[in-house]
Amino acid sequence: MRVRTIQIKSRYIDILLTLLCLCLLIFVGTGFGVVLFCVGCISFMILRRIDWRKHIMFRRILLVCLGLGLVSFLIIESFVISGFSVNDSDVSDVDYVVVLGAGLKGSEVSTTLRQRLDASAEYASMHKEIPIIVSGGQGPGEHLPEAVAMKDYLVSKGFAVDRILLESKSTSTQENLLFTRKILRNKGIQHPKILIVTSDYHMFRAELIARKLGYETYGISSPSPAHLKPINMIREYFAMVKTIITLQSKNGIT
Incomplete structure (x- = not known):
């Protein structure tokens, strides 16, 4: 009975998150912040359905990827922040x-x-x-x-x-x-x-x-603007990753 109740609540949460994402996309648009929020919601809905006790290897791979992502985020953001003082x-x-x-x-x-x-x-x-x-x-x-x-x-x-x-x-x-x-x-x-x-x-x-x-x-x-700084910094991380890949590619920037 308790498991059934949890499943129903989970389903309602999924529905609410899906409706929220659709409303944001329709009425706010496809700005970076909205897309990032929607991706986060979809990831949350997928990941919480996984029985991590049965997928130990996948859990380890995911943790390694998250760790590497966090390290790269901190390194790239330190470079981004260094540009704040350019004058x-x-x-x-x-x-x-x-x-x-x-x-x-x-x-x-x-x-x-x-x-x-x-x-x-x-x-x-x-x-x-x-x-x-x-x-x-x-x-x-x-x-x-x-x-x-x-x-x-x-x-x-x-x-x-x-x-x-x-x-x-x-x-x-x-x-x-x-x-x-x-x-x-x-x-x-x-x-x-x-x-x-x-x-x-x-x-x-x-x-x-x-x-x-x-x-x-x-x-x-x-x-x-201070209220836009967090989302701008996150967006700049992805833009920096793209730029680094482009610079290292065969054609690069010409």
């Missing part, structure tokens, strides 16, 4: 300031993107001779390319229109820097020296990719 605001000998996109809400810059733009505006105000490249394409739910909204924001802060160049095709950090490099090469700059402005959690990976692409890089890490 080369005293450097003036650069070809361009490059501001990386961070998403729009319709046609308005997001809080994270606004903080990046404010950090770039502060630097550019002190170094009026350095032009700016704003980089970001148009994603789902965005009414225009990020670069256009970024330029409009900087113009509203008093920056001249002809001082700002647009890179409006990219959809990832790698493309941000690849397409920006193409713009610079078209201007005759073969070995660009740039100052990257991006969020604290994003700086390490952005500089890693930029150096691989042949940039001489400096950076300014802008703050990011």
Whole structure:
């Protein structure tokens, strides 16, 4: 009787978790946080059905994998955190300031993107001779390319229109820097020296990719919203794993 009751309760829990995941996917969307939560729920529902007493070897393999995953997470996050303190605001000998996109809400810059733009505006105000490249394409739910909204924001802060160049095709950090490099090469700059402005959690990976692409890089890490920091740090772990694999692959980043 007790076993039957536990099974019924487990079934109700599964149903509730499934309905919650469906509601989040339908009404909130397929953002990283929602997908991560749904994957966690599915994993929970699967793993708790396993009789671990009968699958000792599988349990050991799972524990080893979890241990290795935790170690890799801690190591990679330590590198990510090292990017928090990057602040080369005293450097003036650069070809361009490059501001990386961070998403729009319709046609308005997001809080994270606004903080990046404010950090770039502060630097550019002190170094009026350095032009700016704003980089970001148009994603789902965005009414225009990020670069256009970024330029409009900087113009509203008093920056001249002809001082700002647009890179409006990219959809990832790698493309941000690849397409920006193409713009610079078209201007005759073969070995660009740039100052990257991006969020604290994003700086390490952005500089890693930029150096691989042949940039001489400096950076300014802008703050990011505290309530988004945990999910951004988790997402950055997976993005770093993908970047490391790409860098080590045969083709790599070119």
